[in-house]
Amino acid sequence: MSTYASLVTVERDYQNVQELASIWGDVRNELETHSATLESTYAILGEYDFLLVIDAEDRDAAYQASLCIERYGLDMQTMEIIPMEDFATLVDDL
Secondary structure, eight states, X not given: OEEEEEEEEEOSOOSSHHHHHTHHHHHHHHHHTTTEEEXXXXXXXXXXXXXXXXXXXXXXHHHHHHHHHHTTTEEEEXXXXXXXXXXXXXXXXX
């Protein structure tokens, strides 16, 4: 499994914040059909509206998860992330 961070911008007009908040359960369920899980979600201030942390079986599953979430009117910028202890191992190997 690999971990991905997605910076999300809301592109669709939702009637209210409660309607927008209600989509996360549907998103979680749908991601499971694509070998991915939504590990955590954060509302953020600034250029983006949300930060999602997704575990996916592989890169293809991450792509499928991103496309799935974008159907809810969310524009995503997704990138693979690794824990700092794994990064430190990569640096040590240089």
